[in-house]
Amino acid sequence: MGDLSKHFSRKEFECRLKGKPHGCGVKISLRIVHALENCRADPRVKFIRINSGCRCMEHPESVKRARAGKAPSYHSPQKDGFCHAVDIVMFGHDGRALSLKDQYEIAGAQPVFWDGGIGIYPDWNTPGIHVDDGPCRRWTRKRGVYTPGINLD
Ligand SMILES: [Zn+2]
C-alpha cells in the first residue's frame, strides 16, 4: 500500500536535484496519481516507474525554462499549489517496458490524460512518456527535437 494511493507513494514523485530528494515539499496532484492507478490497472501493466514527478522552481529543468522565457511546466506547482505532470515508464509482466504504442494507448484511455498532455520519448534509456492534465497537447521528442503529434515510427 502506498501513502498516496494503493500503489503509489509520495516519495516516488518528490522533487529531486542531482538524484537526491530536494526536501522542498512540493506535492503531486492526486488527480494525476489516481489516473496513474487506473493505468496500472490495465492488464498489460505490472508496474509503473516514475522517472520524474514534481519539480520546484529551483529544479534545473525549471531554471532552464525560466531562462528561456518559458512558463513553468506542469511538473512545477500550478495555481492550486500542486504539481500536475509525471514522466513514466510502464512495465509489463515480463519485466520489460511496454512498447510506446501500448504506453500511449493505456495513458490515452484515461480522460484526464487524453484531454491533457501526452508526450512520447523514444530516446530515453527506457522509452517512456510524459503525462499531465493541462490543455490537450501531443508531442514526440526524437534526437532532442520536439515535434507536435505522436510519431511511433
Ligand atoms: Zn525542489
Ligand SMILES: [Zn+2]
Ligand atoms: Zn515531463
